[in-house]
Amino acid sequence: MSELLKVEFTKRIVELQSRVNSIHQDFAEGRNADWSEQAGERENDEVLNALEVEAKIEIQQLSNAITRIENGSYGICQDCGEDIATERLKVQPAATKCIRCAD
Known part of the structure; x- marks a missing residue:
């Protein structure tokens, strides 16, 4: 069972790392010269930053x-x-505390 979980x-870590790499590629593409387009791109950047942070946190939790x-x-x-x-582990596989101690 534990070997299956590790796999x-x-x-999942590989999937998340791929997502992070895609986000980095999007940022590397640069931005549009049109001011109105840049406003939308900045909003998109905020979303991408949040997704990247979440992915990195999950990668760390799964590694742990x-x-x-x-x-x-x-x-x-x-x-x-x-x-x-x-x-609980089915819902939150990286849980480090039982439900009683997590409260």
């Missing part, structure tokens, strides 16, 4: 989860040491 997490799988601490609450419910 799933690694695939892979480390926990490798050291045997995945699925164990970092606060109380109890098992994190399987249902």
Whole structure:
């Protein structure tokens, strides 16, 4: 099971890194000389920046989860040491705390 999770997490990291690379390519293309177009592009840049930040956070969380799988601490609450419910891990695979400690 844990090897399967590592594979799933690694695939997701690759997808997210591809997204980040696409965002970087979009920024590298430069901007339109038309002032009205530039306003729309700036709004687009804000959205792309937010998506990039979210992707990088998820990459880090999944990388940390892979480390926990490798050291045997995945699925164990970092606060109380109890098992994190399987249902919680299905919804939030990188969870580090059980639902009780997460509140």
